[in-house]
Amino acid sequence: MIRIVPLDEFDPKLLSALAGSLYAAFGVGAEVLPQLGVPDSLPRPYNPTDLVAALPPVDSFPDDRILFLTSRELQPRALPSGSAPTYGLSHYDGRFCLLSIASLGEIKADNIRRLTRFAMQEIGHAYGLHHCLDPRCAMYAHWTKSFPTGDAIFCTFCREKSEQRIRQVKA
């Protein structure tokens, strides 16, 4: 099951629409949990790794994937080959992922395609999916120009792989 945990105040309609879209994308149940508080001691802009580590534990089952949704700005990451914009963080084959909507612009409940696309990528990583070659797929590199304008869909390869991974996780 996918559990969406807001770290800030969000429109309940937006959250329920996001849960519906994620259910349609992954074929597993999705629900919205109550808002969780963020410790004030963390320096800003937030380091995504530190932010996830500082959050209180969430009641869930081992096969659940938890998406923390925030509107706070995240620190850009310095990588060995350069700098990458940070929209979120996901532990590969892990249980937690984080998505920030600070850089996504205005998102309304009736048009959450962009938000769903970014959320799909983070949850996809949590299920063990890698970046994809197909620009239409939600697992395509998210810093490219075309990514935010695409549909909230997986390519055939990623869809099959996500289904396989979900089955493995459940087993």
Place this chain on the structure above:
Amino acid sequence: MQRCESSAILTTMSSPSFAVGDTLIYPNQGLCRITEIKSEEIAGQHLRFVTLIISETGARVKVPEHKMLKNGMRAVSDRANVDEVFRFLISDSARASLDWKKRTRDNTARLSEGGLLRLAEVIKGLQELSELRPLPPKERGQYDDARHLFVGELAAALKIPHANAEDALDITLFPVGSERPKRGIEEFQDLLEGVDDDLGDLDTADVDLPDENEAVDSDAQDKGDEGGGEEGPLSAPTTVAKSPRATAKKRAAPRAKKAKTSAAEAKKAPATRKKPATQPKKRSPPKAAPTSKSRARTKKSK
């Protein structure tokens, strides 16, 4: 075009000195950890076995120590290797072969050989090919496997999360804020010269192929033989070959005729059908088996 010599930077273990707790790379499997080194006697031979646990799957593997190098096991790449790999990824290197057989063979060998640079070669080659045309499913799977192994080793080498390791790779392949270029066949043109056309030494001049006109004439002759006794345009020898649609119609004609006659018979049938003379007899319900009470009554009456 630059081409990186990978053999120079491949990390191989020159001396088999392992200790419990060491982390190694198992080709095609990824990261594994030594949990036990033990001597055992098998068939009169004293062998040292190294027990490994593959990090991702948790599978336990027992390998004879003398076969570890032969299997391609090696230490995790160091920082110098990683820098070399990133230089290779940024460089304008040689393109992947357009011959799918050669490409698949090479990539399979690279994956089983292991090494960060070999994996990078597979990823970059297939990535560039995908900018020319979509990858077939098998190669798409191979690309994903290579990426998975690469990310796992890079994360272990630099001690960073997998997400950052993958983004470090992808920043070089997918430039930030722009799209991947679309490549033309001319970029791969130099490779086309070496591609076999799979015809071998087959020379069409030496082969006796039937002449087209000859084939049509013989067909017409057959047709003439079939309709020899008939008069009219069909019986005359024509040079027009039979179209498949015409032959299909011809074959279907008797079937259609048969279907028509059977339908007509079916229409007539209800009128000529007679009612059965007698109604079938109703079956009487089966008699109940005699109980002990009824048996007693019959005895008394007797």
